[in-house]
């Protein structure tokens with residue numbers, strides 16, 4: 640995992656939006672389409688707001704999410720709802736190319752994880768997975784001390800007892816994240832500095848799930864100066 644340090648949070652968001660705009664253009668030119676897994680979280684959502692201003696050929700882009708909070712559709716807690724407000728409602732993307740992870744509309748959490756795994760299979764290869772990282776070094780909804788870090792055989796898992804509310808979530812497994820060509824983490828703030836140092840220092844994956852992240856071609860950890868302050 641390669642750290643890329645930006646001057647401040649605004650600089651990080653602008654630089655990653657630039658990179659994302661270029662990457663999508665390159666992928667569309669080369670393969671006719673781009674498939675991106677978005678992240679929730681504060682920086683991830685700010686990034687989407689910046690991207691809404693960019694000249695991207697959204698008709699060729701498919702979006703999904705690397706994790707989701709298992710609450711009812713349209714809840715403001717859902718990563719997808721936040722992404723719709725920041726980006727999706729502001730761009731010309733065909734509705735069928737926005738592939739939300741299932742909401743808790745009368746279905747079981749396990750059933751939702753199965754449906755999400757089937758949906759990902761249908762989507763095919765993911766060109767880029769975006770991830771935030773919590774102060775506890777969680778990525779997607781893979782938290783320290785929970786069994787999800789070791790989940791195998793399924794692209795999306797049910798997460799119960801998340802220490803960060805809401806407790807029920809859906810999450811890409813490390814296998815699904817690492818099947819992406821590229822993985823970019825976006826991490827800002829002094830409260831993340833200790834986790835950043837532990838992850839880049841090679842902590843145990845069970846205690847710092849971000850350690851287990853490795854894209855097939857590229858793994859970047861975009862940091863602002865505060866998040867990088869203990870390196």
Ligand SMILES: O=C1O[C@H](COP(=O)(O)O)[C@@H](O)[C@H](O)[C@H]1O
Pocket residue numbers: 678679680681682683706707708718770771772773774778779780803
């Ligand atoms: O709950 C979540 O948190 C992480 C990190 O969020 P942040 O606000 O600390 O950046 C996020 O990546 C994840 O998608 C989300 O569900």
